[in-house]
Amino acid sequence: MSALAKYYYPRSLAVIALLGAGLWLALGETRLVWWSALLPLFEWMESTVFGVIGQTWGAAFATVQAIHLLGMALLGGSVVVADGRLLGLLLTDSPASEVQDQCHRLFIWALFLTIATGIFMACGVAIKIYYLNVFWYKMLALSGGVAFVYGIRRPLLRQGLDSIHPRIVKLVAVASLMLWFTVAATGRWIGFSG
């Protein structure tokens, strides 16, 4: 049995099981317990400097929203190119591992930018989003996306694409695209809700 099969496949399955358990907890009755416990945090967020700026200075909020969108565009670009390469659709004449590594560096910057601007925006409308289901779906998708990247995708691909079954590689790429699409789509839907 290869090191990959011995260590990384069980690890990936463990992360998937953990995500499943998180989803079950988030969508089951248990959610009401932690949801109530988080209300003081959201009330505090609105009273912070970010919250006050977001509520009183519309131009700042709108500009940060636009920067958030630019961050999402960069994140989308890095994910689409990296996964497009795994699917054999983009940059097929460049080494896959090189494309993965270099896109991951951009992904980290983009993720940092979107999370930083996302926190600012959340502070401005904290109580509103607290009561929006779609906001929690987005947080679930985002947590799932980050767990997927650092718990499954990166450790698996670090072993070298040659040692992984091609179908697994394609499955990882499709799952990644679906996860980040869900993050973006649920984020957009927050704007239409409430």
Next chain:
Amino acid sequence: MFVNSMSVNQMIYDFAVWLDTHSPSTALHESFYMYNWIESTHVLALMISLGMLFLIDLRMLGLALPDIPASTLAQRLSLPMLAGFGVMFVTGLMLFYAIPVRTSQSLWFRIKIILLIAAAINAWLFHRRLRAAGADWDTMRKAPRPLQWGAGLSLLFWALIVICGRLIAYDWFDCRTSPIEPIASVAGCLIDQAQF
């Protein structure tokens, strides 16, 4: 100064009012899900089109994917980028069609259109320079200076386009709020116009 005569603003206004009389325009505007689906598609297509564009521009500036030949990257990512821009263009037209009068008299929309034209000219010049530059520099970390300028301007234009696009949603300078001059003239507000 408010424009009172048959001018460009009057023609734009008349055209927008004519579009507004179309029943599909009203239906699109009043359909919560359809309008939001179109707007979501417009924004999500940005992740493909601008995502690809940013990667190409950052590569030219030596800030991303430095080990991949620059012209290869530009060539390979052009198709998904243009597909994304195509979706953005079609959905953008539909969004304009849904709310033609307010959008055509939005200060931000007008600035966005000017920036789009500037970005298109910059892209055309960039591709001309890319073809003329040959392939000697292809594996170098940074592109030649003229291409770097083109990439930098492209990033700037598109960042401003996204900001203006986002600001269209806000009604600070809408004609019904009677904005001060010269904003009213630039936005194309007309005296005694009907409000939509």
